Every structure is written in structure tokens, then in C-alpha cells.
Amino acid sequence: MCSQKDTTKDAILKSLKVIRMFDWLLDLYVLDFFVDDHWAKLPLSWQECFENMTPQDLGDILSGNPTSHVLPLSFLSLAKSVEVLSLPRKTKYEKSKKVINNNEDSCASHPKLKNLFLKHVKLKKRHEISLMAEVVSSVALESNCNAVIDFGSGLGHLVRVLAYKNNLHVAGIECQSQLTEEARKLDLQLEYTASKHLPENIIASLHRPIHFNMTLTCNEQLHQLKLPEEMKTYGLVGLHPCGDLGPLLIKHFINCKQVKYICVVGCCFMKLTCEGKETGYPLSNYVKGLDSKLSYVSREIACHAIEIYLERLRKDNYDDLKVHAYRAALERILVEHDPKLKHAPVRNIKHSNAMTFQQYSTLALERLNIPVVDVARGESDLLQWRRVVTLYTLRLVLAPVVETVVLLDRVLYVLEHGLSCEIHPVFDPKLSPRNHIIVGKRT
Structure with missing residues (x-):
């Protein structure tokens, strides 16, 4: 019978093998989606399969629900491996209903x-x-x-x-x-x-x-x-x-x-x-x-909120999903304006999901003390917003196994x-x- 230590070692070793096979996917930072043409780095079978998927489709796949799409075997293998190897995230812990102190003359029970x-x-x-x-x-x-x-x-x-x-x-x-x-x-x-x-x-x-x-x-x-x-x-x-x-x-x-x-x-x-x-x-x-x-x-x-993002996907609400696409489109504008601005920190912009790209980029450029530049390129890139969402989702599939390690x-x-x-x-x-x-x- 395997000891807890041996079982833990085995889980880590198998998880790392999966991660090594998909380092290329984990390292496709969404911020650089347009700068480095990340979509072209996906296997051709993945590109063809995920190209026309809706956010609801992605949400179903991420949650393990049945889908009508024929998924690449390499992706199915990845998803199953992550499911088997990752620490369970659904809590089975129930808060005790017992009273800590029955005496009403206490902070716990009065x-x-x-x-x-x-x-x-x-x-x-x-x-x-x-x-x-x-x-x-x-x-x-x-x-x-x-x-x-x-x-x-x-x-x-x-x-x-x-x-x-x-x-x-x-x-x-x-x-x-x-x-x-x-x-x-x-x-x-x-x-x-x-x-x-x-x-x-x-x-x-x-x-x-x-x-x-x-x-x-x-x-x-x-x-x-x-x-x-x-x-x-x-x-x-x-x-x-x-x-x-x-x-x-x-x-x-x-x-x-x-x-x-x-x-x-x-x-x-x-x-x-x-x-x-x-x-x-x-x-x-x-x-x-x-x-x-x-x-x-x-x-x-590995620190991202999988369950929360899954809900956004299944709502199929572009306003909730476009933030990653906005930042990626802005990144190409920044890098083409000045390569030294690569990965420039743009502090969290409140209510960005309710903004147009013009409003978002104007506010971001102001925060970076950059004069107004032409953002038309960004508007064109945003036509590919579904690809950005898809890439982020595919990376998110691997997140639990990284956290597990x-x-x-x-x-x-x-x-x-x-x-x-x-x-x-x-x-x-x-x-x-x-x-x-x-x-x-x-x-």
C-alpha cells in the first residue's frame, strides 16, 4: 500500500509531465496575443475546431458538459489529464452548526x-x-x-x-x-x-x-x-x-x-x-x-478564478469578456508606438467592460502619460475578440494542475x-x- 508521501510524489511527477507537454500553451501570455500572433501557434486542428465556437461552447467544455463539437484528441487528452490529476476544488467541508459556547454570557452565544x-x-x-x-x-x-x-x-x-x-x-x-x-x-x-x-x-x-x-x-x-x-x-x-x-x-x-x-x-x-x-x-x-x-x-x-470566468463564458456576454481583448489590442498599439512600452503597467481601469475601446485606450494612454495615438488598429484587432477569449480559456484549462503542483x-x-x-x-x-x-x- 502506497504511503501518503509516495502518492503525493506520484501526483506531482505526473502533473509536471503534463505541464512540460503544454508549456508552449501556458506561456502564450494573452497580453501579447496580437503582438506575437498567438493564434498561429495553436495546432492547426485546434485552430479549426475552436475558430467558430461561442463563449457558451467554451464554457461547456471547460465545465465538462456535453458538446456537439468534435474536439481534437490532443485537447481531450489534456482536459482529462487535468481533471484526474488536479486537486478537487469543490468543497465538501460543512460549517459546524454546533454552538461554541452555550452560555449566553459570551461573545459567541449572546x-x-x-x-x-x-x-x-x-x-x-x-x-x-x-x-x-x-x-x-x-x-x-x-x-x-x-x-x-x-x-x-x-x-x-x-x-x-x-x-x-x-x-x-x-x-x-x-x-x-x-x-x-x-x-x-x-x-x-x-x-x-x-x-x-x-x-x-x-x-x-x-x-x-x-x-x-x-x-x-x-x-x-x-x-x-x-x-x-x-x-x-x-x-x-x-x-x-x-x-x-x-x-x-x-x-x-x-x-x-x-x-x-x-x-x-x-x-x-x-x-x-x-x-x-x-x-x-x-x-x-x-x-x-x-x-x-x-x-x-x-x-x-494558476491564480485566476476559473469558476467565475466559466459563468461569464456561459452567459455569452461580450461586455464581460472583452477586457482581455482590449488590453491585448492596446498592447500592439503601445509596442508599435514605442517598443520600450512592452508590458507597460496599466492600472486596473474600473468599469472597463462598459467602455468602448476608444474610451478604454484614451484612459489607459492618459495613465501612461502618452500623447494621443491612432487606435484604429486596435478597433480592427478587436474583430478577433473571440480568438482572445478562446486562447485565455485554453490556458485556463491547465491552471488547476499548475496550482496542484x-x-x-x-x-x-x-x-x-x-x-x-x-x-x-x-x-x-x-x-x-x-x-x-x-x-x-x-x-
């Missing part, structure tokens, strides 16, 4: 305080925080460790739930001082609201979170934190830590016996350091010994050090596309 933790929190964040807090509390109980440090704590929404509602000793670390100060204010506001409904002795016994303002760049900084006695041992939490921060937390978990568990949800894979001595990818010795390179653009596409490399790294590790899809992928939580425990 009927007048049921919305105490929802203020200032958007719907997506509410969903993530409620599920993350439940997972963390469950792992803390299993690990017999009621202290936790949250990295990238922001306004402190998660730490407040863990501390005031779940009764854990919690510290939050945030690099932006403004967010740290605001988090402290929100703590006091919560306590003030709670004090209107709870006895003084309960308020006095609440576990107020500790907030640290610092930029974490190495594990040594964590040893220098001035933690209270009740936090001599603790767990680590990272809810979408950006780039290398996720791997940094995992390394600290491995190297520090004071850390009893870790719950981390990855994000921003394109910002990972992939070369040098201290890499964010690959982490495991096994993957380091393979042909495991993942380009920037392949890691970037990045995440399983982290799991394997923990397993290689003799610690237990699991990974589960917990969040609704339509609300939170990066929805896998890696849970490691030191037994």
Missing part, C-alpha cells in the same frame, strides 16, 4: 451579539473568516494548543473571531501600520458593544488580540516576538499570504518546535521566488530534483520532515478561488 463579528467585513471575507476560524479552532483543540499567530492579519477580522468568539490567545502580524492601528480600534469597538450586553467579569476575561506591526522577511524575526507566557507554544495561520510569505510560514513550522500546527491558504503564486538558495517554489527535495520549472505566466494563470510541493515538504500534513478545499471557489487549506500538525 443573541444580541450575533452580528458582532460582521461589521466592516465584506461577504467574501465573512465566508473565508468563518470557515478558517472553525478549521483553526478544531486543529488547535486537536493539537492541545490554544494560541495562534495570524500573519497578514490586516484589519484583524480573523484574529477577533479567534480571540473573542473562539477563546484562543491570538496575535496578529501586519506590515502596514495603518491597518494595525485600525485593527486595535476595531477591537475596542467590539469590546464596547459587547460590554452593553455582557457582565463586567466576562468582559474582563476576554482574550484581547495582540497586534504586531512588522514586515516578515525571515524566520529569525519570529523568535524575537515578545509573546506572553500563554503563547509559549502556538499555531500559525496564513489566510492568503502573498508570494513567499506562505512558504516562509511553512518553513518556520518545520524548524520551530514551539509551533504545534499550521493552517495556510496560498495566494499570488506568480510572486514566488523560484531561483536561488531560499526559494518559495520548489520547497521539497523531491521536486527540486525534477524538471519542475514553472514560468511566471504559468503561475499567474505548487500546493502539493508544500505538502510534500512537510511530509519529508516527518510531520503530518493534509490539504482540503474548504472555501466556496466562486467566492474564494484559492480555496485549499494546508493543515500541518506536530504530534
